[in-house]
Amino acid sequence: MKYLIPSALTALALVSAPTDTFAAGKGAKNCPPGLAKKTPACVPPGLAKKGGYAIGDHVYDPDYVILRNGDRVIFEGREYTVVDTTSGTILRRGNDSYRLPRDRSSDYVRIGDNLIKVDRQTKEVIELIRLADLILG
Numbered sequence: 001m002k003y004l005i006p007s008a009l010t011a012l013a014l015v016s017a018p019t020d021t022f023a024a025g026k027g028a029k030n031c032p033p034g035l036a037k038k039t040p041a042c043v044p045p046g047l048a049k050k051g052g053y054a055i056g057d058h059v060y061d062p063d064y065v066i067l068r069n070g071d072r073v074i075f076e077g078r079e080y081t082v083v084d085t086t087s088g089t090i091l092r093r094g095n096d097s098y099r100l101p102r103d104r105s106s107d108y109v110r111i112g113d114n115l116i117k118v119d120r121q122t123k124e125v126i127e128l129i130r131l132a133d134l135i136l137g
Helices: 004-016 131-136
Strands: 072-075 078-082 089-092 096-100 106-111 115-118 125-128
Touching: none
Parallel strands: none
Antiparallel strands: 072 078, 078 089, 089 096, 106 115, 115 125
16 A cells, blocks of 8 residues: 555656657657657658669768778678779779779769769769679679
8 A cells, every 4th residue: 555655646747747758759740759760760661762772863871981992891792892992993802803983073982781873072873883783894
């Protein structure tokens, strides 16, 4: 009986607490806290783009990484090292080297496991990189 009164008071306090306290994680769009932290924000997982970019898209992903000399990247399930970026980006794995053609107006970026060539100024996707393209051409 002595525990009934404190637990009843706790229950009453929770019921009478302002709802703003529990809705603090929601933004102006009434987005649940779990979706607010996702990228893109407030988009359910089934509707979000699954890392797919098309030529002409603009890269707004804050997690993209410009490839730099010495970086290690996982590309199509294999680890490569970026060896040289002065005359063109080279991916090396063991004795194999793959050159990514470069011009002064573009960068190669990594988003997750995707390599994408983007315009340096506009961040527009110029080319989607596939290992097969590097081997054949």
